[in-house]
Amino acid sequence: MKTIDKSNLDKIIGILKKDGYTVIGPIVKDGAIVYDEIESINDLPAGWGDEQEAGSYRLVKRNDESLFGYVVGPQSWKKFLFPQRMKLWEAGRDGRGFTIKHSDEPVPKYAFLGVRSCELKAIFIQDKVFNNDLYTDSYYNNVRNNIFIISVNCTQAASTCFCVSMKSGPKAKDGFDISLTEVIGKDGHYFVLDESTEKGKELTAKLDAEIATDEQVKAADTRVASAELGMKRSMNTAGIKELLYHNHDHPNWAEIATRCLSCANCTLVCPTCFCHTMEDTTDLTGDHTERWRRWDSCFSLDYSKVAGGNFRTSPKARYRQWMTHKLASWIDQFGTSGCVGCGRCISWCPVGIDITKEVEKIRNSPKTKS
């Protein structure tokens, strides 16, 4: 374990940029922490924190100059690996036939600064979605293979967090190149640094890093532990697959549908949801056509429209599909739950529907089938 100060964090950004990385980190935009390109530590949200409740997010001023004193915002890193809109290919009329041209845009080389433990887990989950025995998404994998990941451990929990129960945080255990824990104490403002990969070690070697003292490591561990102890929400995952599989007809689904807006916010803020649709476009002459991939959601009606009809016309069926997939059939499909406990779907639901509470309602109802 080592420690670095703020100026060395800035140095990290500089080195990564010099190495050709586009450095992405947390910034304040329109009253929330979002992820965007950063130039230096001056872009980081110094002194900002967030307060979250079901259906509510507020950016609040902290009483210190912490750079990572927030929890998570509405966006996740998925927008860089699995972009909102992407042109897959285009074709031009060529006499009586046509010629297909694949996108030749260069693959971005990203460095992610400030990845939370739950977000790392989300990236592992999407790895299984976009790179498995059946399918490999070339764009995702090309970007993924070049990423430099600097995770930052959480030192506090939002009221909507439940990563401990999903075994995905608050401390990042692997999957990062460098991991940081921010400490502001009597001995100053510093980061306890852990390097995991060769890339991470090479970068750290270029810094003025010091060996962390036992006190500094302890200070960092105490802060991460306080995030864990401060976590109020939890998801009881015991037998969750059977619970949801056996209760397709539970009356709670219809009750949720009276509150659910089918607006799709939960799926779009979710760091693991990957539903998308294809859009074919033409120019007015019909001589040029393009195929685009765009984020979609199992909550939009057209998503389940197929030749002959729509198999999920009711919002009840769509909510049930989302939750059952996320927490149960995802396990059969990808060998892991689709939920990391980040709480985004709770905070950003305009009417504050809480996935942990909905599971409990199904679990603890007299109508529940075991």
Added chain:
Amino acid sequence: MANKKPKLAVFKMSSCDGCQLSLLDAEDELLDVLGGVELAYFPEASSKMLKGPYDIGLVEGSITTPRNVEEIRQIRKDCKILITIGACATAGGIQALRNWKDTQEFTKIVYASPEYISTLDRSLPVNAFVHVDFELRGCPINKYQLIEVLNAFLNSRKPNIPAYSVCIDCKLKGNVCVMTAHNIQCMGPVTQTGCNALCPSYNRGCFGCYGPMDSANTAALAKQFKEMGSTKFDIMTAFRSFNAYAEAFRKESEANEK
């Protein structure tokens, strides 16, 4: 089809003309559109007015007079494909506010000789009278969506006009939700997208210009507005605007009327 360009006609019922002008407003694409169609009838743009039949008819405006009813029935006969454009043609428009009042009383107050006024009791969408092949929403419509619809029909493909909520476009753009982050009343969760989330992109709540989305749960949103501090009157007026007579919005405004 290869040699003969499809004939396009643009008609107007009761409306402000803003939607049909969107076509002329599409300056960069206009020449390409005219390259693909023959502008056969568009009085706002050209004095050349060819007789039907037409391949594609765009209709703006709601049906508010007995004359409108006759006209729209003839237009339907004249057009192979009939596309209604804008909130008036698809939902009755802002003038549908009169549907909750006594029209006779209005004409008495407004006109010196109300006996000359021939009007229907209600302002209704075109589809209340004739079959419509495609409805393009918005007050006003988005010119890029209009070109997309014409483009799709010209190329015999499905138009990429999503029926989902404004929220999806907000998230695609990376907007921060104004409702959850700023406690601003926003119609986005029940409104069909089409404007590329214009108002929320400027930190304002959506006004619902494109009418109800595919499965609008207006009651749940109204309940949330109430919890955010809105009165029943606020909620009633939020749902009773450009798309007041679209069924989902109409029912919600009526539920909050008293």
